[in-house]
Amino acid sequence: MAITNITTLADTKYLKLYNAEYINKNGKPRNWTIASRKDLDTLKNNYFNAAEDNIDAVIIVATYVDKATYVDKATHATEDKLVVIKQFRIPLNDYVYEIPAGLIDPGEDFETTVKRELKEETGLDLIQIDYNKTKSKAYISTGMTDESAALVYCTCLGEISKAYLEPDEDIEIMLLSKQEAKNLITSKEKIDIKALLAIQNFIG
Secondary structure, three states: EEEEEEEEEEEEEOOOEEEEEEEOOOOOOOEEEEEEEHHHHHHHHHHHHHOOOOOOOEEEEEEEEEOEEEEEEEOOOEEEEEEEEEEEEHOOEEEEEOOEEEOOOEEEEEEEHHHHHHHHOOOOOEEEEEOOEEEEEEOOOOEOOOOOEEEEEEEEEHHHHHHHOOOOEEEEEEEEEEHHHHHHOOOOHHHEEHHHHHHHHHOO
């Protein structure tokens, strides 16, 4: 199977919609609608010239490690917290639990984007990226989009702040213990699947 042609259906600042013509495994011509962050020339170059498919975004699994602040009341032991956000999302017309994430700006590497997005969405400062756990490229929803992201595990500290949010960002920031995280994923709250998997990994 292979794409033979691609044309634009819609072109907006952050998202494009394309019609892909392809031949299926039985030799029949078919069409598929693709959502992408990339412009048409970039997409054609990726599909037809085997150009490198650069990642579009970062997904940030951030652990807050201020040991002096967070002590488990039952055991009196220090514990790390998972950074989780609750954000209003237009397609849902509702709030949904997520982990911090954002698009890579032109000229940025994913490490720079992680530092910037973590600060913008939460006010927290990046300490260190765990490259042993980080995946530099993974795909989001391949039946609909070519969007890919770096899944970045890191530690952070600092003070939570909404001062850096953009006008269209309506975000509540929280630092969850393992028990609080477990309570969230067993509730009926709306949750992004990436946040769900990050929480499951966090609570073990």
